[in-house]
Each structure stands twice: as C-alpha cells, then as structure tokens.
Amino acid sequence: MSSLINFSNITISLSGKSILNIDQLDVPAHQCTLLTGRNGSGKTTLFKIMAGLLKPNSAEVHYQGLEMTWKQAKPYIQKDIIYLHQQPYLFDASVADNIAYGLHRLGENKAAAHKKVMQALDWANLSHLAHRSAKQLSGGEKQRVALTRARILSPRLLLLDEPTASMDTDAKQQTSLLLQRLKSEGVSIMISSHETHTIDHIADRHLHIENGQINTLERAVHSNKVTVLNTPKFNA
Ligand SMILES: Nc1ncnc2c1ncn2[C@@H]1O[C@H](COP(=O)(O)OP(=O)(O)OP(=O)(O)O)[C@@H](O)[C@H]1O
Numbered sequence: 001m002s003s004l005i006n007f008s009n010i011t012i013s014l015s016g017k018s019i020l021n022i023d024q025l026d027v028p029a030h031q032c033t034l035l036t037g038r039n040g041s042g043k044t045t046l047f048k049i050m051a052g053l054l055k056p057n058s059a060e061v062h063y064q065g066l067e068m069t070w071k072q073a074k075p076y077i078q079k080d081i082i083y084l085h086q087q088p089y090l091f092d093a094s095v096a097d098n099i100a101y102g103l104h105r106l107g108e109n110k111a112a113a114h115k116k117v118m119q120a121l122d123w124a125n126l127s128h129l130a131h132r133s134a135k136q137l138s139g140g141e142k143q144r145v146a147l148t149r150a151r152i153l154s155p156r157l158l159l160l161d162e163p164t165a166s167m168d169t170d171a172k173q174q175t176s177l178l179l180q181r182l183k184s185e186g187v188s189i190m191i192s193s194h195e196t197h198t199i200d201h202i203a204d205r206h207l208h209i210e211n212g213q214i215n216t217l218e219r220a221v222h223s224n225k226v227t228v229l230n231t232p233k234f235n236a
C-alpha cells in the first residue's frame with residue numbers, strides 16, 4: 001500500500017479550545033477511507049486543514065518526496081486535494097456552466113471545456129440535467145453535480161463531508177456508484193459519514209476521531225464482505 005500524502009503533528013485550537021492533536025495521518029493512494037466521529041469531534045476541521053483551506057496551529061506534510069510545513073504545502077494541496085461540502089454551493093447558472101467553471105478558471109478554452117463537461121456529465125449519468133438550472137436541483141442531484149465538478153479538475157484526493165446525509169435510498173445508491181467509479185479510476189477518497197453502512201462497501205479502512213486523536217478501527221473481511229468490528233456509538 002503506497003502512501004499518497006502524509007500529515008504529522010496536526011494541532012489546532014479554535015476559540016481557545018484544542019480541537020485536534022494528531023500525531024500521524026497517512027492517506028494511502030487509490031484507497032477509500034471512512035472517517036467517523038461524534039458531532040463536533042473535528043472531522044470537518046480536519047478535512048479543511050488537509051485541503052489547505054484552514055490554517056492549523058501546526059502541521060507537517062510529506063508530499064511528492066518533499067517534507068514541508070503546512071504553509072509550504074498549501075499550494076500543492078489546494079491543487080490536488082478537493083474538499084466537498086455537505087451542501088455543495090452551486091451558482092445560479094446551468095448545470096453545465098457550474099461544471100465548466102473550474103476549467104475556465106484553469107484557462108481551458110471554451111470548446112475544449114464544453115467537450116470535457118459533456119463527457120463528465122455522461123460519466124455521471126447526468127446528461128439529461130446539462131441545461132437545467134442548478135438552483136432547481138434536488139439535494140441528491142446537487143451532490144452528484146458537485147462530485148462531477150470536482151472530478152473534472154482531476155484531484156488526487158477527494159474529501160467528502162457527509163455526502164449522503166439526508167438522501168433517499170436511490171440518491172445514496174447513485175452517489176455511492178459514482179464514488180466507486182472514482183475509486184476505480186485511481187482517485188483517493190476520504191469520506192466523513194455517520195452512515196457507515198452506506199459507505200462501508202467502498203471503504204478500505206475506517207478511521208475514528210475521538211478526543212482530537214485518530215484511531216484505526218479494526219475490520220474483519222468475510223468472503224468479500226467487510227465487517228466493522230468496533231462500531232463507534234454516535235450521539236447523532
Ligand atoms: N470557526 C470556529 N470557531 C470556533 N470553534 C469552531 C469553529 N469551527 C468549528 N469549531 C468547533 O470545533 C469543533 C469541531 O467542529 P467540526 O465542525 O470539525 O466537527 P465535526 O466532527 O465535523 O462535527 P459534525 O459531525 O457535526 O459535522 C466543534 O466543537 C466546533 O464547535
């Protein structure tokens with residue numbers, strides 16, 4: 001199992017309260033990690049630090065053969081790691097325009113961007129929504145559009161914050177299918193979720209945050225079915 005990126009000594013205090021104090025966090029390449037923890041345990045905070053969006057008090061990053069402080073690593077991680085919010089923000093334009101946005105920012109010309117957007121929509125089985133207003137989509141559709149918009153930027157690691165919360169069974173299945181596709185394409189994925197059963201079949205390992213620290217939960221594999229041995233209790 002090769003490592004994609006390694007974080008060490010992550011500490012952060014917010015409003016004078018220590019939130020995270022993590023010795024080591026290794027993210028394996030091409031794998032899916034499930035991240036659990038009670039409400040307020042620091043999952044979102046950790047994801048934002050990993051994606052270069054929130055400055056920790058301290059953190060070192062080992063990435064692409066370089067040992068860096070978080071600040072030195074910030075431009076690399078902002079480019080290669082994408083954080084997806086639970087309620088993704090889509091602007092008041094068509095689905096296709098929302099997906100094209102990142103490509104235009106990267107300087108892609110209009111024709112090439114259009115072609116990529118259409119291919120991406122096809123990948124996500126969302127072609128029928130291309131010209132719909134993004135503001136009119138359901139929560140599940142918005143989440144899939146946001147995933148497609150993230151994928152088109154070719155991230156190496158996707159951090160998904162509660163991607164299936166408040167989705168019905170069908171929307172969960174469709175999101176889960178896209179996540180499996182992304183994983184099979186080699187994208188590393190970390191998913192924070194209280195719904196372990198929805199994510200469990202995609203996840204290769206299970207991390208749990210408690211008291212600001214990360215523990216690996218043991219899993220047993222029985223004929224392709226992965227069972228979490230030590231299911232944490234949630235206060236959700
Ligand atoms: N900007 C902030 N200022 C002060 N405290 C904050 C700030 N952001 C988060 N916190 C606190 O940090 C702790 C961790 O919050 P975080 O949102 O990371 O938890 P979480 O595990 O994602 O929770 P949930 O499961 O509810 O999404 C909480 O106690 C929260 O109140």
Ligand SMILES: [Mg+2]
Nearest residue numbers: 043044045161
């Ligand atoms: Mg959160």
